[in-house]
Amino acid sequence: MPPAQSRKALVCLIEPDEKFRLEIVRALTSFYRIQTFAESEAATVWLREAAPALVILDENAPPHGGAKTLASFRHLLSMAKVPILCVSDRINSEFLVQAEARGMGALAKPVRRSVLIKTISGLINRKIEAAWEAIEPVQQAALKQTVSLFNDIADLVETGAPVPYPQVRACCQPLAQAVENAQFKDILRGVKGHDNYSYVHSLRVAVFLAHFGATLGMRGEELLTLASGGLLHDIGKMAIPFEVLNKPGILTPEEFALVKTHVQKAVDMLSQTEGISKSAIIVARQHHEKLDGSGYPQGLKNGQLNELARMASIVDIFGALTDRRPYKDPIPPEDALAMMAAMKREIDQNLLGMFRGALLDAARDPSTA
Ligand SMILES: [Fe+2]
Numbered sequence: 001m002p003p004a005q006s007r008k009a010l011v012c013l014i015e016p017d018e019k020f021r022l023e024i025v026r027a028l029t030s031f032y033r034i035q036t037f038a039e040s041e042a043a044t045v046w047l048r049e050a051a052p053a054l055v056i057l058d059e060n061a062p063p064h065g066g067a068k069t070l071a072s073f074r075h076l077l078s079m080a081k082v083p084i085l086c087v088s089d090r091i092n093s094e095f096l097v098q099a100e101a102r103g104m105g106a107l108a109k110p111v112r113r114s115v116l117i118k119t120i121s122g123l124i125n126r127k128i129e130a131a132w133e134a135i136e137p138v139q140q141a142a143l144k145q146t147v148s149l150f151n152d153i154a155d156l157v158e159t160g161a162p163v164p165y166p167q168v169r170a171c172c173q174p175l176a177q178a179v180e181n182a183q184f185k186d187i188l189r190g191v192k193g194h195d196n197y198s199y200v201h202s203l204r205v206a207v208f209l210a211h212f213g214a215t216l217g218m219r220g221e222e223l224l225t226l227a228s229g230g231l232l233h234d235i236g237k238m239a240i241p242f243e244v245l246n247k248p249g250i251l252t253p254e255e256f257a258l259v260k261t262h263v264q265k266a267v268d269m270l271s272q273t274e275g276i277s278k279s280a281i282i283v284a285r286q287h288h289e290k291l292d293g294s295g296y297p298q299g300l301k302n303g304q305l306n307e308l309a310r311m312a313s314i315v316d317i318f319g320a321l322t323d324r325r326p327y328k329d330p331i332p333p334e335d336a337l338a339m340m341a342a343m344k345r346e347i348d349q350n351l352l353g354m355f356r357g358a359l360l361d362a363a364r365d366p367s368t369a
């Protein structure tokens with residue numbers, strides 16, 4: 001297994017201001033590996049060989065400044081497809097205006113950490129999202145619409161505005177359709193390497209939950225409910241600090257208590273969403289409950305957990321184990337299922353057997369290849 005560091009994307013930072021350099025390193029370190037340079041000549045030599053996922057370039061980078069450094073990057077073959085984020089002390093600097101006009105990222109200092117991470121993630125994901133153009137139309141629409149919904153929700157959460165159900169419904173429609181037609185593998189392949197981990201997890205839960213439902217005979221509206229419930233089940237996490245959510249290693253009791261609040265936060269947000277089905281809210285409310293009462297937030301037991309919640313809990317655990325994170329590799333599906341089969345008191349083993357069957361069917365069915 002590779003060391004934890006190598007699982008993170010590599011970012012090159014060319015920044016003369018030591019204070020800002022340290023700030024950026026501190027802000028990014030749980031998500032990315034960072035190679036820093038105080039000036040651009042050493043950086044250019046390094047960039048001839050290295051393949052970073054992104055370069056951050058300051059307008060004042062010595063010895064020639066950001067604009068000339070950008071021009072010199074044009075002669076570097078290795079930089080042809082590397083996204084660049086330009087930063088400047090001045091909000092209306094020509095450097096930033098030009099960067100934006102040429103499709104690069106542009107940010108004026110001081111930069112809020114959440115804005116910085118969102119911008120970097122957006123630039124890195126552009127390449128992955130561009131590859132979606134080659135996928136079948138329904139699966140392509142499922143990816144494009146869910147990622148744009150997810151980005152919109154992140155903004156809504158910041159302002160406290162409710163998530164509009166008509167938009168959720170419209171965005172989940174292609175996903176539900178792809179699952180109903182047993183053609184969802186490109187959706188799962190399409191998010192590999194995407195670095196918005198919450199989006200990837202939520203999308204995978206939506207696909208697996210809807211597919212699980214489809215193999216139990218659910219169709220149409222029911223699948224749409226499962227897809228939207230899956231996609232939105234963790235939206236409460238958007239209100240939890242990044243560093244806690246992506247902390248490598250064990251959380252402190254206080255941090256774990258904070259993470260647990262994402263369930264009630266999601267329920268509060270979804271309760272404001274007019275028109276959303278109660279089942280979608282149940283998925284959010286009960287996806288961390290366990291049969292033996294050891295789950296959270298309510299510690300529900302056996303009969304108190306309805307079938308939908310049991311399904312959601314299975315899919316959520318499977319999704320979390322098989323997800324890639326900055327601090328862990330994905331566990332192979334077979335190993336994840338074996339680990340879950342050992343959780344006899346917590347997980348409905350009858351349903352787990354059906355979920356396993358659903359995954360095996362999908363793996364075998366040539367129409368889903
Ligand atoms: Fe969760």
Ligand SMILES: [Fe+2]
Binds near residue numbers: 233234316
């Ligand atoms: Fe989850």
